[in-house]
Amino acid sequence: MAEARGRPEILFPLFAELEGLDGIGPKTAKNYKGLGIETPKDLLLTLPVGGINRTRRATINGADLPATLTVEVVVGPHRKPALKGRPYRVHVADAETSFDLVFFHARGDYLDRLLPTGARRVISGKVELFDGIAQMVHPDHVVPPAEAESIPAFEPVYPLTSGVTQKGIVKAVASALPRAPYLGEWIDLPLLKSKKWPAWPEALEAAHHPESERDFSRAHPARERLAYDELLAHQVTLGLARAKVRRAKGFVSKGDGALAAKVLESLPYSPTGAQTRAIAEITADMGAETRMNRLLQGDVGAGKTLVALMAMLNAVEAGGQAVMMAPTSILAAQHLAGLKPLTDAAGVVIEMLTGRDKGGERRAKLKALKAGDISILVGTHAVFQDDVAFADLRLAVVDEQHRFGVRERVRLGSKGQGADVLVMTATPIPRTLSLATYGDMDISVLDEKPPGRKPIATALVSSGRMGEVVQHLADAVAEGRQAYWVCPLVEESEAVDMTAAEDRFKALRASLGEGVVGLVHGQMPPAEKDAAMADFIAGRTRVLVATTVIEVGVDVPNASIMVIEQAENFGLAQLHQLRGRVGRGQAASTCLLMYRAPLGETAARRLQVLRETEDGFRIAEEDLAIRGAGDLIGTAQSGLPRFRVADLESQTGLMEIAQRDARALLAHDPDLMGARGQSVRVLLWLMEQEKAIRLISVG
Structure with a gap:
């Protein structure tokens, strides 16, 4: 079968050189690269963006x-x-x-x-x-x-780049369309009929020959079908990756709930409905024979740590061990401080391992871990090192997904062959993006705040009122309160961010006095950074001047003021994360968003949304609407797919259908050998989903 060795022959004309098309020579072919067009297939999936009525x-x-x-x-x-x-x-x-x-x-x-x-x-x-x-x-x-x-009575208008003209692209498309044959049908036939979608070649023909403005709507059957093709290929790829994880045998970890019950008794409050639901989902996964691969998604302060602890105790009750990974040693120490009173109540041994552990102390910890005397280990990347061995690792909890790549997740899993994996993120992700980015994982969402979290008063202040803000801070410090002061984000340059932070630190120190103000930024040696954070956590310094290094996870209940300078330069999700650093204690908390006037329309909308709501999921949806998907989680680091036709912002519903469809197809035909499965294989080649193709060939 030709396909086993490579791309099916029927697709060869679509992946040939562009130069075979009318009006495209070697020089013009180079120009088309400016539009990301390198093959006739790329050209056909670059649809007109508008039209001219002639x-x-x-x-x-x-x-x-x-x-x-x-x-x-x-x-x-x-x-x-x-x-x-x-x-x-x-x-x-x-x-x-x-x-x-x-x-x-x-x-x-x-x-x-x-x-x-x-x-x-x-x-x-x-x-x-x-x-x-x-x-x-x-x-x-x-x-x-x-x-x-x-x-033409209605002429399509294409996106252009230097050296590519409208007339040229129209001519090239006309000669590329005959290269798009009927490739079999990969869409579920009842769905195709109910949506009144045309077959693939007809959809291309219609999309490139619009007859009126209405034909540019994303809901137009031809365009919707072409978008669905991309989403389906993407979801089948994620589904195959998920199936591969699920095929991997996991441990059956069924606890008796005794340790968990002791912890719940020691709490001054009851878990929220969302926490209870997430715990049940995770426990069910851990009790199954396949490996768990679950994302626990919750807003700042939604109580993810308690859910993770319950999962870890389930592993311990079942006779195994658990590890919780944090991106920095400060966060690892915080997790330990938060968990220890609870594990003590349950009589469970918890320890921390970071790169700072040296010599005899480190050897003793490793020995206890290997012997099974440590039930729960909290750590940083240090737990990846070769000499770290567990007696029986059942569960790995990874905090803050975007700081760990998939590669680390795999390495962590290999510490305990078949260990279940639970990834926690405090960044609420809009439904579409979680489907696009974490479609290979099962998702639990914490969408309720535990009782007792106080609302945070959020105000917009022009930078012209800097003097008033500093005075407000001086009064708060005199009352024994603590504050964060986050410095501007300068053109993504850490060196410039550092200078801005150092200047602000000196100015505040001059106003508030020696020893009152601390400083942390990304360029500091880790030991200095840790010392500055430790001083603030202990209350030795009252104001912490920082770049966004404090965005994730830092927990200082006494800090009740957050000042963000040039807030208009930050993304909504990031502002929401920063604001979530306060409002953790008994004091009423405020967040001051300082901006430089005049505010642009988009920046004003962003800051307004933040003032109106503390709901991270609403904020994430707004952020998606304002900034677009690629920008929202940084396409390069997120592995977010780039679609030519589909639009993540407006086609959530279509993405959900594609996910359900892909999962149903793979449940019924896991190796894609049936009639529809064979067509889906062609789709995967067409959409260049090589990763999926490798998964079936090795599957």
Whole structure:
């Protein structure tokens, strides 16, 4: 079978060189790369972004100018420019009125041939008024009446790049369309019928030949179908990756709930409904024979740590061990401090391992871990080192997904062959993006706040009022309160961020006094950073000046003021994370968003949303609407797919259907060997999902 060795033969014409298409030579082919177009397939999936109505009319009279118009004219006299650089004019008359065609840098002999005086021509182009007189500058089309049919009544407009013209792309698309044969049907037939979607070649044909503005809607059957093809290929790829994880045998970890019950008894509150639901989902996964691969997603302060602890205790009750990974040693120490009173209540041994552990102390911990004397280990990347061995690792909890790649998740899993994996993220992810990015994982969502979390008052303050803010801070410090001061984000440059932070630190120290203000930024040696954080956590410093290194997980209940300088430069999700650092103690908390006036429209909308709500999921949806998907989680680091037709912001529903469809298909035909499965294989090759193809071939 040709496909086992590589791309199926039926797709060869779609993946050939662009130079085989009309009007594309080696030089133009290079220009097309500016649009990300390297093959006829790429060209066919680059759809028009708009259209121009070129319906014929008798006269330009009565038209609302400026407008693109198509009329038949009689060519009148040519007025050649007297001076170099002046325009060349050709006077023409339609059925009711006369006007000028204007050309710059034109050759008279060429225009004499194109527009001979006395001849009839059909012309189409933009007509505008210049000093009260109508003119058409550089008509788009000039043809004899016999060839008027060559001007489309509705002409598609494509995205362009340097060296690629509208006429060129239209010509190339026309010669590429015959290369798109019927490839079998990979869409579920009842779905295809209910949506009234055309077959793949017809969908391409319709999308490239729009007949009106309505044809550009994402809901148009041809466009919707082409979007669904991309989403389906993507979800099948994620589904195959998920199936591979699930095929991996896991441990059956079924606890008796005794340790968990002791912890719950020691708590001054009851878990929320969302926490109880997440715990049940995780426990069920851990009790199954396949490996768990679950994402626990919850807003700042939604109580993820308690859920993770219950999962870890389930592993311990079942006779195994658990590990919790944090991205920094500060966060690991915080997790330990938060968990230890609870594990003590249950009589469970918990320890911490970071890169700071050296010599005899480290050896003793490793020995206890290997012997099974440590039930729960909290640590950083240090737990990846080769000499770290567990007696029976059942569960790995990874905090803050985006700081760990998939590679680390795999390495962690290999510490305990078949260990269940629970990933925690405090970044609420809009439904579409979680489907696109974590579609290979099962997802538990914490969408309730535990009782007792106080609302945070959020205010916008112009940077012109800096003096008032510093005074407010001085008063708060005098009352024994603590504050964060987050410095501007400067052009993604850590060196410049550092300078801004150091300058602000010096200014605040001068106002508030020596020993009151601490400083942390990304360029500091880890030991210095830890010392500055430790001083703030212990209350030795009252104000912590920081770059965004404090965005994730830092927990200082006494800190009740958050000042964010130049808040307009931050993304919504990031501002929400930063604000979530306060409001953790008994004191009423405030977040001051300082901005430089005047605020742009988008920045104003962002800051307004933050003022109106503390719901991280609503904020994430707004962020997606404002910034777009790629920007939201940084496409490069997120592995977010780049689609040519599908749109993650507006086609959530379609993505959900694709996920359900892909999962149902793979449950029924895991190796894609059935009739529809074979067509889906062609789709995977068409959409260049090599990862999926490797998974089936090794599967």
